Amino acid sequence: MDQKLKQRLEEESNYPSNLKEEMWAKIESQLENGSPFLADSIEGKLNNREQPQGKRRKRTMTIIKATTGLTAAVIAIAAFLALPPGEAFMKSVQNWFAPEKKIEVEVEGNKEETNGQVHVNEESRYAIYYDKERYKLIQQDGKDVITTIEPLPEPYPQVSLTIEQDVDALPEKLAADIAGKLTDQFAEVRDIEKVSEPVKGYRIHAINGHDRLSEVITVYVTSNERQGSFILTMNYFLEAAEGHGARFTQTLEQFKVLAEE
Known part of the structure; x- marks a missing residue:
């Protein structure tokens, strides 16, 4: 430290x-x-x-x-x-992380500057910046959830980025377990990918159909730099892939695991 x-x-x-x-x-x-x-x-x-x-x-x-x-x-x-x-x-x-900072993102081919709000989770030991003008961060069932400030109207599915930790499972095994569970819930589950962006770890992508409102889930599993993993789950719908999906992906570029003292 x-x-x-x-x-x-x-x-x-x-x-x-x-x-x-x-x-x-x-x-x-x-x-x-x-x-x-x-x-x-x-x-x-x-x-x-x-x-x-x-x-x-x-x-x-x-x-x-x-x-x-x-x-x-x-x-x-x-x-x-x-x-x-x-x-x-x-x-x-x-003190290392400014409360707010400007973050450049690219959405639907256009670059824009957003106002990032920092969130430091003391218990799970991570920090992340998220767009405070579009999203809010709430706690649900012991998980941190970044979602729209106002719920989306019907018939749009809700969108969210959920951050949780499994302190006992390593990323590779956990990714395989998650992919197996998604097979029972989604019509199409793609093969697990090993990735280095937006975080280093594993990516699981699944989709339920090809309608504009079809549910989409993308899960990243990354090491907590100890003996466990962080599970970063993006929920959105097909039409929002280049909107909320792109924003959540770039939000994960701001995700930082904090080392033990």
Whole structure:
């Protein structure tokens, strides 16, 4: 988890790499020695190093610019280390993901920008952005469900993207089990595909007929990076394949499994 935090901070930092490496060396030294984490001492040591006279003024200006961001980083790490492990993990995760962000999607051949709303599931340890102007996220039977803000009128089938976790089954076996169950429910179930997009894992696709309102289901099974799997189920209808179907697929590109602390 310390390495994950280090990587994230480095991605967001603009100060010189030698300062970042020195800061992390100080932090890791304190962690290994079990000594109290002192943000002031780390920043002070970086600012007060011996400098050659001819380069001191230039170096001082660099330090002033760098330490504005450095101070925030050190304080954030100090707060992280002061919290109980689980609480520290979730607070750091929530800081990594902006509450909202612009996401470009392509629907029916046209590109558009949507307003993505983040959802972080603490228990299942994943995060995802979804289009907050078209969809809402609700909990049903212990599952997270992204669906239209307002139910679709009759006779349209409802559309949804459901996220659930099986902590005991690995993706390959679970995909085979799901495909077997869909065979009893759908007229056409395609062969399981191994995929790398929108998530890495397995894809099962099934359809009930070829009418514009025929029910369609696409299931992705991906590792939870432990001993289980996430099941990501897209429900829509044939006419909505290039609309809701495309939007849900691109929503899954924003799905991130969170590492253990």
